[in-house]
Amino acid sequence: MTHALITLATLSVLAIGSSTAFAQVFTGRVDVTIEDATGGRMPGVLVELTGPGAQSEVSDAQGQAHFLNMPVGTYTLKASLPGFNPFTNNEVQVATGAATPLMIRLAVAGLPEMINVTAVSPLVDTKRETTTTHLTLEELQNIPTARDPWVVLQTVPTIYVDRVNVGGSESGQQSVYLGKGSVGTDNTWNIDGVPITDMGATGSTPTYFDFDMFQEMAITTGGANAQNPTPGVQLNLVLKKGSNTAHGNVRYYFENEALQGNNLSQSFAQQLDAVAGGLSAACRGSNFTEHCGNRTDSYKDYGFDLGGPLLRDHLWGWGSRGKTNPRNLTLNGDPDETVLENYALKIDGRVSANTRGNFTFFQGNKLKSGRDAGPTRPQETTWDQDGPTKYYKGEGTFVVAHSLFAAARYAYVSSSFQLKPKGGLDADFYKDDAGVWHNSYYFYTTTRPQYYAGGDASYFKDRHELKFGFAWRRTPVDSLSQVTGRHIITFHVEYPKMVAQAQQDYVLRTVGEYANAFVTDTISMNRLTVIAGLRWDRQTSSLAATTAPAVLNVPLLPAVTAKAVQNAYEFSNVAPRVGITYALDHSRKTVARGSYAMFASQLPGTAAAFISPIQPYTYIYYNAVDRNGNRVADLNEIDFAAGVRGSNNVDLAHPGVASTTNTIGAIRAPRTQEMLFGIDRELMPNFGASATVTYRYMDNFLWNPRNGVTPASYVQSGTFTGTFESLGTVSVPLYSALSAQPGYHAEHRPDYHRRYLGFELSLIKRMSNRWMGRAAVASTSWNEYFDSAAAILDKTRTVSPSGDYSNLQSSGPLVNGGTVAVQSAGSGKSDTFLVAPRYQVVANTFYQGPWGLDFAANWLLRQGYAQPFYRSRVNTGDPVVSNKSVLLVSKVDDFRLQRVSSLDARLEKIFKFDRFSAAFDLDVFNLFNRATILQRQLDARVTTFNNILELMNPRILRIGARLFF
Numbered sequence: 027m028t029h030a031l032i033t034l035a036t037l038s039v040l041a042i043g044s045s046t047a048f049a050q051v052f053t054g055r056v057d058v059t060i061e062d063a064t065g066g067r068m069p070g071v072l073v074e075l076t077g078p079g080a081q082s083e084v085s086d087a088q089g090q091a092h093f094l095n096m097p098v099g100t101y102t103l104k105a106s107l108p109g110f111n112p113f114t115n116n117e118v119q120v121a122t123g124a125a126t127p128l129m130i131r132l133a134v135a136g137l138p139e140m141i142n143v144t145a146v147s148p149l150v151d152t153k154r155e156t157t158t159t160h161l162t163l164e165e166l167q168n169i170p171t172a173r174d175p176w177v178v179l180q181t182v183p184t185i186y187v188d189r190v191n192v193g194g195s196e197s198g199q200q201s202v203y204l205g206k207g208s209v210g211t212d213n214t215w216n217i218d219g220v221p222i223t224d225m226g227a228t229g230s231t232p233t234y235f236d237f238d239m240f241q242e243m244a245i246t247t248g249g250a251n252a253q254n255p256t257p258g259v260q261l262n263l264v265l266k267k268g269s270n271t272a273h274g275n276v277r278y279y280f281e282n283e284a285l286q287g288n289n290l291s292q293s294f295a296q297q298l299d300a301v302a303g304g305l306s307a308a309c310r311g312s313n314f315t316e317h318c319g320n321r322t323d324s325y326k327d328y329g330f331d332l333g334g335p336l337l338r339d340h341l342w343g344w345g346s347r348g349k350t351n352p353r354n355l356t357l358n359g360d361p362d363e364t365v366l367e368n369y370a371l372k373i374d375g376r377v378s379a380n381t382r383g384n385f386t387f388f389q390g391n392k393l394k395s396g397r398d399a400g401p402t403r404p405q406e407t408t409w410d411q412d413g414p415t416k417y418y419k420g421e422g423t424f425v426v427a428h429s430l431f432a433a434a435r436y437a438y439v440s441s442s443f444q445l446k447p448k449g450g451l452d453a454d455f456y457k458d459d460a461g462v463w464h465n466s467y468y469f470y471t472t473t474r475p476q477y478y479a480g481g482d483a484s485y486f487k488d489r490h491e492l493k494f495g496f497a498w499r500r501t502p503v504d505s506l507s508q509v510t511g512r513h514i515i516t517f518h519v520e521y522p523k524m525v526a527q528a529q530q531d532y533v534l535r536t537v538g539e540y541a542n543a544f545v546t547d548t549i550s551m552n553r554l555t556v557i558a559g560l561r562w563d564r565q566t567s568s569l570a571a572t573t574a575p576a577v578l579n580v581p582l583l584p585a586v587t588a589k590a591v592q593n594a595y596e597f598s599n600v601a602p603r604v605g606i607t608y609a610l611d612h613s614r615k616t617v618a619r620g621s622y623a624m625f626a627s628q629l630p631g632t633a634a635a636f637i638s639p640i641q642p643y644t645y646i647y648y649n650a651v652d653r654n655g656n657r658v659a660d661l662n663e664i665d666f667a668a669g670v671r672g673s674n675n676v677d678l679a680h681p682g683v684a685s686t687t688n689t690i691g692a693i694r695a696p697r698t699q700e701m702l703f704g705i706d707r708e709l710m711p712n713f714g715a716s717a718t719v720t721y722r723y724m725d726n727f728l729w730n731p732r733n734g735v736t737p738a739s740y741v742q743s744g745t746f747t748g749t750f751e752s753l754g755t756v757s758v759p760l761y762s763a764l765s766a767q768p769g770y771h772a773e774h775r776p777d778y779h780r781r782y783l784g785f786e787l788s789l790i791k792r793m794s795n796r797w798m799g800r801a802a803v804a805s806t807s808w809n810e811y812f813d814s815a816a817a818i819l820d821k822t823r824t825v826s827p828s829g830d831y832s833n834l835q836s837s838g839p840l841v842n843g844g845t846v847a848v849q850s851a852g853s854g855k856s857d858t859f860l861v862a863p864r865y866q867v868v869a870n871t872f873y874q875g876p877w878g879l880d881f882a883a884n885w886l887l888r889q890g891y892a893q894p895f896y897r898s899r900v901n902t903g904d905p906v907v908s909n910k911s912v913l914l915v916s917k918v919d920d921f922r923l924q925r926v927s928s929l930d931a932r933l934e935k936i937f938k939f940d941r942f943s944a945a946f947d948l949d950v951f952n953l954f955n956r957a958t959i960l961q962r963q964l965d966a967r968v969t970t971f972n973n974i975l976e977l978m979n980p981r982i983l984r985i986g987a988r989l990f991f
Contacts, residue, residue, distance in 0.1 A: 052122055052123070052216065052218045052219035052244070052262050052264050053094075053095045053096055053097055053098065053120075053122070053123075053219070053264075054096050054097075054098055054120035054121050054122060054123065054124050054125070054126065055092065055093060055094045055095070055096060055120070055124075055125050055126065056075060056092075056093040056096060056101070056103070056118060056120060056125075056126045056128060057090065057091075057092055057093075057125055057126070057127050057128070057153075058073055058083075058085070058090065058091045058092075058093070058103070058105070058128045058130060059088075059089055059090050059127070059128070059129050059130070060073070060085050060089045060090070060091070060105060060130045060131075060132060061089060061129070061130070061131050061132075062110075062131070062132060062134075063131065063132075063133055063134065066089075067088055067089030067090075068085060068089045068107065068132060069084075069085050069086060069088075069089055070084060070085060070107060071084065071085040071089070071091070071105050071106070071107045071110075071132070072084055072105070072106050072107065073085060073091040073093075073103065073104070073105045074103070074104045074105075075093050075096070075101050075102070075103050075118070076101060076102050076104075077099055077100055077101030077102060077118075077120075077269075078096070078097040078098070078099035078100075078101070078120075078267065078269050079095075079096050079097045079101075079269075080270075080339075081093050081096065082379075086428070086429070086486070088488065088489075090486075092484075092486060092491075094431050094484055095423050095431065095433065096120045097120070097241070097264075097267055098120050098121055098122050098162075098241055098242045098264055099120060099163075099241070100117060100118065100119055100120075101118040101119075101120060102114065102115070102116045102118065103115045103118045103128065105130050105132065107132060109134065109135050110132040110133065110134060110135055111132065111133045111134070111135055113130050113132060115128070119792070121160040121162070121242065121244070122158075122160060122242050122243075122244035122262055122264055123156070123158060123244050123246070123251075123262065124151050124154070124158070124160065125151050125152075125153045125154075126148070126151070127148065127151070127152050127153070127614065128148075129614075148614070148615070148708055149706075149708045149712065149713070149714035149790065149792065150614065150615060150616070150617050150706045150707070150708045150714060151617075151706075152555060152607055152609055152614050152617055153548060153550075153555050153557065153607060154249075154607060154617070154619060154706065155249050155250045155251050155557050155603075155605035155607075155619075155621055156246050156248065156249025156250070156251045156254065157246065157247050157248045157249050157702065157704070157718055157720070157786075158244055158246045158247075158249070159181075159182045159183075159244070159245045159247075159788075160242060160243075160244050161178055161181075161242060161244075161245070162242055163240070163241050163242060163266075164793050164798060164872070165798070165800065165870070165872075166178075166237070166240055166242075166243070167238075168798075168872040168880070168882055168932075168934075169870045169872060169882050169884050169932075170882055170883070170884050170930040170931060170932040170947075170949040170950075170951070170984075171884060171930070172191040172192070172193055172194045172195070172196070172197055172951070173194065173197065173237040173279070173327060173350070174191070174194075174197045174234070174235070174237060175231075175235060175243065175261065175263065176189075176191065176196075176200065176201035176203065177191045178243055178245075179201070179203050179245060179259070179261070180201075180203070180868070180886060181800075181868045181870065181884070181886070182245045182247065182868070183786040183787075183788060183802035183803065183804035183866060183868065184205060184206050184247055184720075184784050184786055184804045184806055184866070185203055185205055185245070185247065185259060186203065186204055186860060186862070186863055186866065186888060187201040187202065187203040188201055188202040188203070188850040188852045188855045188858045188860055188891075189201050189852065189855060189858070189960070190926055190928060190958070190960060190978050190979075192322070192928065192951045192952045192978060192979035192980075192982065193281055193322060193325065193930075193949070193951035193952075193979070193982045193984050194281065194322065194325045194327070194350070194352045194984075195320070195322050195352065195354055195979045197350060197352050197364070197366075198352050198354070198362065198363075198364025198366070198392075198394060198397075199364075199397070199852065199853040199854065200230055200231065200234075200852065200853070201852060202848075202850045202851060202852040202855065202858075202860070203259065204259075204848060204862075205247045205248075205257075205258055205259040206247055206248055206257070206700075206720055206722060206782055206784055206806070207257075207698070207722045207724060207780060207781070207782025207784075207808045207846075207862070208256070208257045208258040208259070208698070209229075209258070209627070209848070210228075210229040210230075210258070210848070210851075211228040211229040211258075211627070211628055211630055212229065212256040212257050212258025212259075212625075212627050212628050213229040213230075213256075213258040213259045213260075213261070214229075214255060214256060214258060214259075214260050214261065214628070215230075215231040215261050215263070216260070216261065216262045216263065217263050217265065217386075217388065217417060217419075218263075218264060218265055218386060218419065218421075219262065219435075220419055220435060220437045220478055220480075221255075221478065221497075221499060222417065222437075222439055222476065223628075224441070224474060225474070225476075225501035225503065225538045225630060225631030225632070226472060226474040226501070226503040226505065226631060226632055228628060228630040228631065228632075229258065229628070232415045232439060232441040232474060232476075233390035233392075233415035233417075233441070234350075234366045234368070234390050234392055235263065235368060235390060236329055236346060236347075236348030236349075236350070236366075236368035236370070236390075237327075237348075237350075238275055238277060238329060238331055238346065238348060239263075239266065239331065239346050239348070239368065239370050239388075240263055240264060240265065240266070241264045241265060241266045241267070242264040243261065243262070243263055243264070244261075244262040244264070245259065245260070245261055245262075246259070246260040246262075247259055247260075247720075248623070248700055248702055248720055249605070249621055249623065249702060250557065250559070250603040250604055250605035250621035250622065250623040250702070251546075251559075251603065251605075252493075252544040252545070252546045252559030252560060252561040252601075252603045253495070253544055253561075254623075254625075255542065255561075255563065255625075255628065256625055256626070256627060256628045257625035257627065257698035257700065257722070257724075258628070265344075265370060265372055265386065265388075266331060266333060266344050266346070266372070267333060267342065267344050267372050267374055267384075268333035268334050268335065268336070268342030268343045268344040268372070268373075268374060269333065269334070269335070269342055270334075270335050270338055270339065270342070271334070272332075272333070272334030272335070272991070273332075273333050273334065273990075273991060274331060274332040274333065274334075274990065274991055275330060275331050275332075275988060275989070275990040276329075276330040276988065276989045276990070277327070277328060277329065277330070277986065277987065277988045277989075278326075278327070278328040278986065278987050279325070279326070279327040279328070279947075279984055279985070279986040280325065280326055280327075280984065280985050280986070281322055281324065281325035281326075281982055281983065281984045281985075282322075282323070282324045282325070283317070283321070283322075283323055283324070285982055285983040285984070285985070286321060286322060286980055286981070286982040286983075287955050287980045287981040287982070288315065288316050288317070288318060288319070288980055289319060289952075289955045289956065289957035289977070289979075289980035289981065290314075290318045290319050290977075290980075292313070292314045292315055294957070295309060295314035295315075295318040295319070296314050298318075298319075298357065298974060299314065301970065301973045301974075304358050305318055305319075305357060305358060305359065306318070306355065306357075306358060306359025307359060308359065309359070319357060319957065319977045319979070319980060320354070320355070320356060320357055320976055320977050320978070320979050321354070321355045321979060321980065322352065322353070322354055322355070322979060322982055323353040323354060323355050323361060324351075324352075324353045325351070325352045325353070325984070326349070326351040327348075327349070327350045327351070328348070328349055329346065329347050329348030329349055329368075330346065330347060330348075331344065331345065331346035331347075331348075331370075332344070332345060332346075333345070333372075336373075337375075339376070340375060340376050341373070341374070341375040341376075342373070342374045342375065343371075343372070343373050343374075344370075344371070344372045344374075345369075345370060345371045345372070346368070346369070346370045347368070347369050347370075348366075348367075348368045349365065349366065349367050349368070350364075350365075350366040351363070351364070351365050351366075352364055354399075356399045356400050356401065357400070357401055357974070357975070357976065357977070358404075360396065360399040360400070360403075360404060360405050360408070361395070361396050361399065361405075362394075362395075362396040362397065362398075362399040362408070362854075363394065363395045363396055364392065364393070364394045364395075364397075365392075365393040365394070366390070366391070366392055366393075367389075367390070367391045367393070368388070368389065368390045368391075369387075369388070369389045370386070370387065370388045370389075371386070371387045371388075372384060372385070372386045372387075373385045373386075379425070380424060380425035380426075381422070381423075381424055381425075382422065382423045382424075383420070383421055383422035383423065384419075384420075384421050385418075385419070385420050385421075386417070386418070386419040386421075387416070387417065387418055387419075388416070388417040389414055389415070389416045389417070390414065390415050391412075391413070391414040391415070392411055392412070392413065392443070393411065393412055394409070394410065394411035394412075395408075395410050396408045396409075396448075397409040397410070397411050397445065397853060398853050398854050399854070400854050400975065400976070401462070401970075401973075401975050402461055402462050402463060402963075402975070403462075403463055403467070403854075404462065404463070404464065405448055406447070406448050406449035406453075406464070406465060406466060407447060407448070407449060407455065407463040407464065407465070407466060407467040408447070408448055408467070409445040409446060409447055409448070409467070409470075410445075410446050410447075410448060411443060411444070411446075412443065412444060413441070413442050413443025413444060414440075414442075415439065415440065415441040415442075416439070416440040416441075417437065417438075417439050418437060418438045418439075419435060419436070419437040420435065420436050420437075421433065421434070421435035421436075422434050422435075426483075429485055429486040429487060430483065430484070430485050430486075431483060431484045431485075432481065432482070432483040432484075433481060433482055433483070434480070434481040435478075435479070435480055435481070436478065436479045437476075437477075437478040437479075438475070438476070438477055438478070439475060439476035439477075439478075440475055441473070441474045441475060441476070442471075442472060442473040442474065443471075443472060444469075444470065444471035444472070445468070445469065445470040445471075446469060447466045447467040447468065447469060447510060448466075449465050449466025449467065449510070450466055450510065451466075451469055451508075451510050451511075452510065452511055453465045453466035453510055453511050454466070454510070454511035454512055454514060454515075454516065454658040454659075455467055455509075455510060455511070455515060455516075455658075456515065456516035456517065456518065456524075456657055456658050456659075457515070457516070457517050457518065458518045458521065458657070459518045459519070459520065459521055459968065459969050460968055460969045460970045461963065461965060461967075461968035461969075461970060462970075464657065465658070466510045466511065467510070468507055468508065468509060468510070469506075469507075469508045469510055470505070470506065470507050470508070471505065471506050472503065472504065472505035472506075473502075473503075473504045473505075474501065474502070474503050474504075475501075475502055476499065476500070476501050477499065477500040477501075478497070478498070478499045478500075479497070479498050479499075480495065480496060480497030480498065481495060481496060481497075482494065482495025482496070483495065489549055489550050489551060490547055490548070490549055491547070491548040491550075492545070492546070492547050492548075493544070493545065493546045493547075493548070493559075494543070494544065494545040494546075495543065495544055496541075496542070496543045497540075497541070497542050497543075498539075498540070498541050499538075499539070499540040499541075500537065500538070500539050500540075501537070501538040501539075501540075501631040502535075502536070502537045502538075502570075503534060503535070503536050503537075503538070503631055503632050504534070504535050504570075505532075505533075505534040505535075506531060506532070506533055507531070507532040507534075507642065508531045508532075509529045509531075512578070512579075512661075513529055513530070513531070513577045513578075513580075514526055514527065514528050514529070514658075514659060515527045515529060515645075516650070516657070516658045516659045517899075518657075519899075521652065521657070522651055522652040522653075523649070523650075523651055524649075524650040524651065524652055524659050524663075525647050525648070525649065525650065525659075525671070526647060526648050526649075526650040526659035526663075526664045527645050527646075527647040528577050528580040528582075528583055528645060528646055528647070528648075529577070529583075529643065529644065529645040530574055530576075530577055530583045530586070530640075530644040530645070531574045531575060532574070532640065532641070532642045532643070532644070533573065533574045533588075533640050534572075534632060534635050534638075534640075535569070535570035535571070535572040535588075536567055536568065536569055536570060536631060536632045536633075536634045536635055537567070537568045537570060537631070537634075538565070538566070538567050538568075538629065538630070538631025538632070538633075539565075539566045539568070540563070540564070540565050540566075540629075541563070541564045542561065542562060542563045542564070543561075543562045544559060544560065544561045544562070545559060545560055546558065546559030546560075546603070547559070553608055553609035553610075553612075553614070554606070554607070554608050554609075555606070555607045555608075556605075556606055557603075557604065557605040557606075557607075558603070558604045558605075559602075559603040559604070560600060560601070560602055560603070561600070561601045561603065562598075562599070562600050562601075563597070563598070563599050563601070563626055563695075564596070564597070564598045565595075565596070565597045565598075565626075565628070565629035565695065566593045566595060566596045566597075566629070567593075567594055567595040567629055567630065567631055567632065567633040567634040568590070568591060568592050568593055568594060568634050569588060569589075569590060569591040569594050569634040569635065569637060569638055570590050571587070571588060571589055571590040572587075572588050572638075572640065573585060573586065573587045573588070573640075574586045574588075574640045579661060580646070581681070581682050582646050582670070582673075582676060582678075582681055582682060583644070583645075583646065583676070583684075584682050584683075584684055585684075586639050586640050586684040587639070588638040588639055588640050588686075591634060591637060594633070594634035594636070594637050594690060595629055595633045595634055595636075595690065595693075597626065597629055597693075597694060597695040599626035599694070599695055599697075601623070601624040601625060601626060602622070602623075602624055603621070603622070603623045603624070604621065604622050604623075605619065605620070605621035605622075606619065606620050606621070607619040615707065615708040616705070616706070616707045616708070617705070617706045617707075618704075618705050619702075619703070619704050619705070619706070620701075620702065620703045620704075621700075621701070621702045622699075622700070622701055622702075623699075623700045623702075624697065624698070624699050624700075625697070625698040625699075625700070626694075626695035626696070626697060627695050627696040627697070627698070627830075629695065630831055633831045636688055636690070636730065636770075636772060636831055636832075636833075637686060637688045637689070637690060638686060638688075639684050639685050639686035641675040641686075641833075643675065644674060644675040644676060645673065645674050645675075645676070646670050646672070646673040646674075646676050646678075647670070647671055647672050647673070648664045648665055648666060648668070648669075648670060648671055649664075649668055649671055650663045650664045650665060651663055651665075672901075672908045672909060674835075674907065675833075677768045679768070680768075687733060687767070687768045687769025688730075688769045688770050688771070688772075689733075689769070689770075689771050689772070690771075690772040691771060691772055691773040691774075693728060693772060693773060693774055694726055694774075695726065696724065696725075696726045696727050696728060696830060697724065697725055697726040698722055698723070698724045699722065699723045699724075700720065700721070700722045701720075701721045701722075702718060702719070702720050702721075703718070703719045704716060704717055704718035704719065705717055711794070712791060712792040712793075712794040712795075713789075713790070713791045713792070714789070714790055715787070715788065715789050715790075716787070716788045716790075717785075717786070717787045717788075718785070718786050718787075719783075719784070719785050720782070720783070720784045720785075720786075721781075721782070721783055722781065722782040722783075723779065723780075723781055724779060724780040724781070724782070725778070725779040725780075726774060727774065727775045727778055727779075727780075727830060728772060728773070728774060728775065728830040728831065729772075729773065729774075729775040729819075729828070729830065729834050730770040730771065730772045730773075730828070730831070730832065730833050730834045731770065731771060731773070731819050731834045732763070732766045732767070732769070732770055732833075732834065732906045733766070733767040733768065733769045733770060733771055734765065734766055734767030735763050735766050735767075735819065735906060736819070737815055737816060737818060737819055739763040739764050739765070739766075740761045740762065740763055740764075740819065740820055740821055741761065741762065741764060742759050742760065742761055742821075743760050743761060743762035743902055743903050743904070744759075744760040744902065744903075745757055745758065745759055745760060746758045746760055746897065746900050746912050748897070748914075748966065750895070750914065750966050750971065750972075751971065751972050752895070752921070752972060753895055753914055753915065753966075756914045758822075758823065758912050758913070758914065759821070759822070760822055760900065760902045760910075760912070761820055761821045761822045761902065761904070762902050762903045762904040762905070763820070763904055763905055763906055765905060766905040766906050770833045770834065772831075775817060776814070776816040776817060777812065777813035777814040777816050777817040778810070778811070778812060778813065778817040779810075779811050779813070780808065780809065780810045780811065780846060781808075781809055781811065782806070782807070782808045782809075782862070783806070783807050784804060784805065784806040784807070784862075785804065785805050785806075786802060786803070786804040787802065787803050787804075788800070788801070788802040789801045789802070791871075793872075796873060796874040796875075797871065797872060797873040797874065798871070798872050799869070799870060799871035799872070800868075800869070800870055800871075801867075801868065801869035801870075802867070802868050802869070803865070803866065803867050804863075804865075804866045805863075805864055805865055805866070806862040806863060806864070806866070807845075807862055807864070808845065808846045808861070808862040809843050809844060809845060809846060810841075810842075810843075810844060810846050811842055811843060812840070812842045818837065818840055819834065819837060820834075820837045820904070820906070821837070821840065822837060822902060822904075822910055822912065823837065823838075823839055823840050823912065823913045824836040824837055824838055824839075824896070824910055824911050824912060824913055825838075825839075825849070825859075825894050825896040825911050825912075825913050825918075825964075826838055826847060826848070826849045826859075826894075834906075835906060835907040835910075836907075836910065836911070839894070839913055839917065839918050841916070841917055841918075844917055844918065845861050845862070845892075845917065845918055845919045846861070846862070847859045847860065847861050847892050847894060847918040847919070848860045848861075854976075855961070857961045857962065857963065857964050857975055858891055858960070858961055859891055859892040859893070859894055859918065860891065860892075861891070861892045861918065861919050863888045863889040864889050865887075865888065865889055866887070866888040866889070867885070867886070867887040867888070868885070868886055868887075869883075869884075869885045870882070870883065870884040870885070871883055878935055878936040878937060878938070879933070879934070879935055879936075880932070880933075880934040880935075880936060880945075881931075881932065881933060881934075882931070882932040882934070883929065883930065883931045884929070884930040884931075885927075885928070885929045885930075886926065886927070886928045887925065887926070887927045888925065888926050889922065889925055889926075890922045890923035890924050890925045890926060890958075891922065891923045891960070891961075892918050892919045892921070892922055892923075893921035893922060893923060893962060893964060894913060894915060894918040894919075894921075894964065895913075895914045895915055895921065895964050895966060895972075896911045896912060896913050896914055896964060896965060896966065897911070897912050897914055897965065897966040897967050898911045898965050898967045898968075899911075899967055900912045911965075914966060923958075923959050923960065923961075923962070924958050924959055925958075926958055926960075926978075927954075927956060927958070928951075928952055928956070928978070929952070929953045929954060930949065930950065930951045930952070930953065931949070931950045931953055932947055932948065932949045932950075933947075933948045934946065934947045934948070941991055942989060942990065942991035943989075943990055943991065944987070944988070944989050945986075945987070945988040945989075945990070946986070946987050947984070947985070947986035947987070947988070948983065948984075948985060948986075949983065949984040949985075949986065950981065950982075950983055950984075951979075951981065951982050951983075951984065952978065952979065952980060952981045952982065953981060954981075955980055955981040956978055957977050957978060957980070958977065958978040959974055959976075959977060959978075960976040960977060960978055961974070961975035961976035962974055962975060963975055
């Protein structure tokens, strides 16, 4: 830690100023071409760009000037040359990762001057090589949302999330979200261009954020940029910064029960009370007319940010502090409260015209009481959570020569948290016949630091722009997952009959390391632009030495020691990227584009745990009968004499011996190949349209089959039959391997691939003429294909398949050409299954009305979640895994929940004073007060099968006040 901070501080001292991580990943650029009245290129013109950043250049022999590494925002551009009239444009827009092209024509002095130009910068990027949605500060501040990154993600076409956030009701938890046929582990998070993705929960963020920290969010879902590491969703969070103009913001937002409606009819509420385990006491006390359903008990969001010059033209500072406190109530009235605390500081400076740098500090902490509360998780089984994340970054940018620009950066992230069950660490916990947990739950603690260093450069020569860069990252993970009490979980099976599952601690210590390099050449030929690049990635996951203690009174679960293994997983990939854009008209207002890209999937930092003798969910179980009525299996109630009834990750042929026979074959990273075709059109000033078709082919998938097991090993061992509500009578064949050897083997899944096809149409209106807006429609499909019998091992159809880096114990739906379904791993959403929506519509708008009144709205419409009904704990006699969750429907999307539609609105009153403005906001979420069903109990084994588990929160008002300058 000390070495990391010394390195970071040294870099910051060497070069203080603004930054450009990953060459335009979180900053933007302006490309200026200057001509005279005859169309001839003009070298030697002084071009000055001022705004959130300041830079001046002299046009080269091709009459071009390039402004790289510019912070996002609105700029003024001036061009001057003796003997010519000066040129000024006050509306130059710079967006994250985008190029703003400007064509300037200077008139000879004495002709009409071109001063105070009102034309704005174009919406169409002629060098665009990605599908990226830019959420500007204007949209983030003026559109009514729940004010967290995940609700912003769901407004991007082709991205779908696992929850509906009504006015902050879900802001205490991360959402699981998917992009274009990509898995969640391929998602990445970045702050000011530095990756912070949590590699211990790969694809998620290690922290939460204050919404008013952001200057812009840029969300990329595909394209040929060689700097994009994975096929997943790339989220870049751009923090605000100081400038020569002081700016600040103070806000307070508030919601409570009195501002909330009721979206359940009396009869519906009574029905829910009878079948969902009981609604809240407040609902019953109102005779089921008020306080019913999933609700927000209270919500508070307050804080400030302030930025400005510390030494004008040389040193600038910005800082913020924020706190968000949602408190929610589940269907049965259990509380789930979160406190998010955030601090941030950014110092920018300029040592000289050619040397700049910055230092950034950020701290986010999450304090949670009642995590995962719900109908199946009463209060004593919920978690209390605590754990801060701290982020330090130092960065320098350098103009090495007239045509060579470079940047270097170092970052350190300190991250840890724990989940402590409210029932305590000494209590034994159990799951009843209704699928409800009691007494306590798992305990979890983890530490996940991150180390990062990188650099990149851009070089201009004639029609070529060469970019190249390198980065390195190290992500250790040290975690413990523990069953509380005596390490025995009890499952009721027609109580008082029970199953007693003795389970060993899961101790995990791994180290992920990642190195990458890229090079691209952008060739500009009048209307045609060709962008060709290569990306190299090396990803490794290593196992560190550790020990898991024995389970007392269970000889079959002795202490286990894992030895260190260096580079257990090692992927090296070279991925080509090429993109072509062509301006269809001379004004460059219509641009056609196409690209090809190859991506390697992201290796989880914890993947090496696969070869550890300490495995997750290592257990044996026995039959038991409760004789004393405490509902848990005491040692004298367990039928040890009858022997072990089942196990997982335990070699019963060698009792008491713990070792691993898991092996890793010659494997490569899963691969995605993408072809993208699109057209962009500037319909009028500040109003543009974009249409994109994306096709993806995914192969090289991994699986970890049991040693000694092949497709020929499986024979039908029985048939599961039954009659169930909504399904009728079902008959599902069950299969079992004839034999199996201990351990698993990581290899490529043969003859298996997936395909994705999506279409998206977007409209964007930048702020002008008193209004702005953004709208999009999308239609997507994501399917899997089994090209031969070798692609299927166990033919028992289950609700979801095992992951690429976990033991193969579940085969999935096994429908050739069927829809890919992803079961959410998000908090409280285990019965949410994400499938690509066939339709998705998002739209928002903001209008500045008379008398200081502003109006805004935000609308989301998409297809509902899938309902793949299943029956858990079906004993197939399979030596690989005996109990399976058997799929009861033909296809995972045969049944769907109701479509999701949510409309939010804002009425705002602005008061403008001499040096500041005040805004008073009234936001309405779920305006039409819908009670959309978001989760049902899909497990036909439990007595609450098909019961509603979650409803969309009712309409609620949010009152807000802001003071800004």
